[in-house]
Amino acid sequence: MPNILVCYKWVLDEQDIKVRPEDLGLDTSRAKGKISDFDRNAIEAASLLVEAQGGDVEALSFGTQALKLSVKDVLSRGPGRLTWIGDPAAETADAFVVAQVLAAAIRRAGPYDLILCGEGSSDMFFQQTPVRLAALLGLPCVTFVQKMTWADGVLTATRKLPDGTEEVRVAGPAVVSVLGEMNKPRIPSLKQVLGASKKPSRELPLASLGLAPGDLEPRAVRRTPKGFLMNRRNIVYKESDPAENVARLVASLKAEGL
Amino acid sequence: MAGIFVFSEDPALTRQLLTPGLELKRALAQPLVALTRSSAEAGALAGLGADRVVLLRGAGAPEALAPAVAALASAASVVLVGGTLRGKHLAAHVAATLGAGLSTDARTLRVAEGRLETTRILYGGLAVGEESLALPAVATVPPRTFPAPAPAGAAVPVETLDVAPDARVEVLSTQPAAGEGVDIGAATRLVAVGRGFNARADLDLAVDLAGALQAELACTRGIAEDEHWLPVERYIGISGQTVKPELYVAAGLSGQVQHMVGCREAKVIVAINKDERAPIFEAADFGIVGDLYTVLPLLTAALKD
Ligand SMILES: Cc1cc2nc3c(=O)[nH]c(=O)nc-3n(C[C@H](O)[C@H](O)[C@H](O)COP(=O)(O)OP(=O)(O)OC[C@H]3O[C@@H](n4cnc5c(N)ncnc54)[C@H](O)[C@@H]3O)c2cc1C
Numbered sequence: 001m002p003n004i005l006v007c008y009k010w011v012l013d014e015q016d017i018k019v020r021p022e023d024l025g026l027d028t029s030r031a032k033g034k035i036s037d038f039d040r041n042a043i044e045a046a047s048l049l050v051e052a053q054g055g056d057v058e059a060l061s062f063g064t065q066a067l068k069l070s071v072k073d074v075l076s077r078g079p080g081r082l083t084w085i086g087d088p089a090a091e092t093a094d095a096f097v098v099a100q101v102l103a104a105a106i107r108r109a110g111p112y113d114l115i116l117c118g119e120g121s122s123d124m125f126f127q128q129t130p131v132r133l134a135a136l137l138g139l140p141c142v143t144f145v146q147k148m149t150w151a152d153g154v155l156t157a158t159r160k161l162p163d164g165t166e167e168v169r170v171a172g173p174a175v176v177s178v179l180g181e182m183n184k185p186r187i188p189s190l191k192q193v194l195g196a197s198k199k200p201s202r203e204l205p206l207a208s209l210g211l212a213p214g215d216l217e218p219r220a221v222r223r224t225p226k227g228f229l230m231n232r233r234n235i236v237y238k239e240s241d242p243a244e245n246v247a248r249l250v251a252s253l254k255a256e257g258l
Numbered sequence: 259m260a261g262i263f264v265f266s267e268d269p270a271l272t273r274q275l276l277t278p279g280l281e282l283k284r285a286l287a288q289p290l291v292a293l294t295r296s297s298a299e300a301g302a303l304a305g306l307g308a309d310r311v312v313l314l315r316g317a318g319a320p321e322a323l324a325p326a327v328a329a330l331a332s333a334a335s336v337v338l339v340g341g342t343l344r345g346k347h348l349a350a351h352v353a354a355t356l357g358a359g360l361s362t363d364a365r366t367l368r369v370a371e372g373r374l375e376t377t378r379i380l381y382g383g384l385a386v387g388e389e390s391l392a393l394p395a396v397a398t399v400p401p402r403t404f405p406a407p408a409p410a411g412a413a414v415p416v417e418t419l420d421v422a423p424d425a426r427v428e429v430l431s432t433q434p435a436a437g438e439g440v441d442i443g444a445a446t447r448l449v450a451v452g453r454g455f456n457a458r459a460d461l462d463l464a465v466d467l468a469g470a471l472q473a474e475l476a477c478t479r480g481i482a483e484d485e486h487w488l489p490v491e492r493y494i495g496i497s498g499q500t501v502k503p504e505l506y507v508a509a510g511l512s513g514q515v516q517h518m519v520g521c522r523e524a525k526v527i528v529a530i531n532k533d534e535r536a537p538i539f540e541a542a543d544f545g546i547v548g549d550l551y552t553v554l555p556l557l558t559a560a561l562k563d
Pocket of ligand 1: 120125455478507511512515517530549550
């Protein structure tokens with residue numbers, strides 16, 4: 001019966017981010033928050049595992065105070081409790097800082113048999129947190145996992161490789177990063193959503209983790225990103241007669257020499 | 259020892275890493291050290307401008323060498339790692355051990371004011387961001403970002419080092435992908451399919467269109483990774499293939515940025531989607547709003563005329 005920790009990041013939904021044509025700045029004013037896509041797969045994987053064979057799932061996140069918005073969503077997806085660290089330092093944190101913070105929180109609350117993360121967050125996609133966590137905690141790490149089983153304290157997992165897959169085995173505790181194809185994250189039922197508000201969640205102040213100032217100093221500093229603008233012709237045929245649309249498209253392609 | 263270290267388990271990628279490595283060597287006036295696992299490759303690297311070539315001897319998965327690479331590069335200024343899945347794992351471990359920053363999938367690299375400056379893609383391809391990293395710094399570089407350098411000067415001798423891999427993760431078996439070895443990147447025309455197709459058999463509609471256009475078939479991540487209707491080497495996007503065809507016909511796919519980042523350099527993009535508000539229309543030169551089950555057969559027939 002594994003004791004599982006699952007880490008997640010609360011990110012802006014990239015579908016709501018618009019590129020300002022004037023200066024290629026990013027307009028995030030209408031962007032809603034979401035649990036980063038692959039972290040949803042990690043949460044689902046953890047929840048399925050304990051629903052099948054018992055055990056506990058705890059969720060952990062480091063972010064700004066906006067994390068508060070995620071509490072219900074996360075807890076309705078299966079985890080039994082949540083620990084979160086909301087601090088403005090998350091705004092400029094790089095993967096080095098994120099790993100320091102999460103590792104410090106894990107050292108206080110652990111040990112866990114399995115620590116699950118997504119393959120990478122859908123905003124920054126650093127793909128570093130699970131491996132860094134493992135290195136800081138002195139645990140083995142299995143990345144890019146498509147399938148996994150847990151029995152008698154041993155994890156058996158199928159990893160993705162560029163040209164195939166690999167089956168590996170590791171005794172827990174271990175850190176695992178999961179891929180999007182691992183499962184289909186649930187859409188929480190009304191019962192699960194209502195149940196979520198009864199589950200415990202606690203906020204840990206960053207200052208309580210005993211980190212040195214250097215641990216909170218990003219090694220990689222980000223500059224303001226510039227949006228990529230698609231410069232396309234956007235000629236759309238939308239008559240009610242499909243044959244008419246097709247004829248126009250074929251004429252356009254001919255005119256392009258295609 | 260200070261220096262710029264490069265490593266990839268993929269020999270072609272190790273050679274490509276020498277190109278930015280040589281730039282950093284000039285900028286930092288430090289030696290360039292190439293690490294490799296392949297004895298056949300070590301000789302080739304020795305003549306490509308590296309100051310040292312170290313052949314790492316030791317069994318185990320490439321990423322299991324991370325502790326050994328971190329120890330070897332403990333005083334490095336910059337460590338460049340080939341951005342494969344295994345390489346990313348190894349690089350993150352090395353960065354954690356060195357207490358260093360790591361730029362993932364760096365597209366450009368330069369040194370300015372004693373820091374490593376990189377550019378990389380954010381928000382799935384929506385934006386490009388710059389990162390400025392304190393030294394020591396680690397970066398992963400995607401395959402084919404740089405060409406291999408030309409042979410330069412006398413070949414340096416190859417050193418051999420026995421390294422102990424992290425043995426905690428035991429590899430039980432390896433299964434090669436049932437790929438077809440098709441090179442989507444070389445196709446001049448592509449017909450890409452997405453979740454607008456209801457069943458695998460319906461892909462025949464796209465196959466027929468591809469036949470009429472003399473195009474190859476491509477797809478979105480979901481079609482390859484979730485449905486397994488097409489092999490993974492045919493999916494386009496940030497985590498899949500990057501292509502630059504003359505014509506890209508996107509049928510029944512929504513055009514999310516993570517997909518479009520892989521095909522946005524196509525010369526002409528055509529969209530067929532029943533939802534007028536699908537983002538693909540903003541990314542397309544020509545589009546038809548309509549049901550692909552009606553449009554594709556008509557288009558195939560019209561092209562055959
Ligand atoms: C970090 C990250 C990395 C990712 N990497 C990639 C990647 O590399 N490649 C990739 O492809 N995706 C990637 N994705 C997923 C990506 O965000 C999209 O979810 C995916 O591309 C959407 O696939 P789709 O267009 O097939 O499906 P959907 O988004 O479901 O679109 C289906 C479309 O078909 C249309 N449609 C439905 N029925 C019909 C019909 N009968 N006729 C015409 N049109 C119809 C619908 O209107 C809809 O627009 C990634 C996501 C994340 C978070």
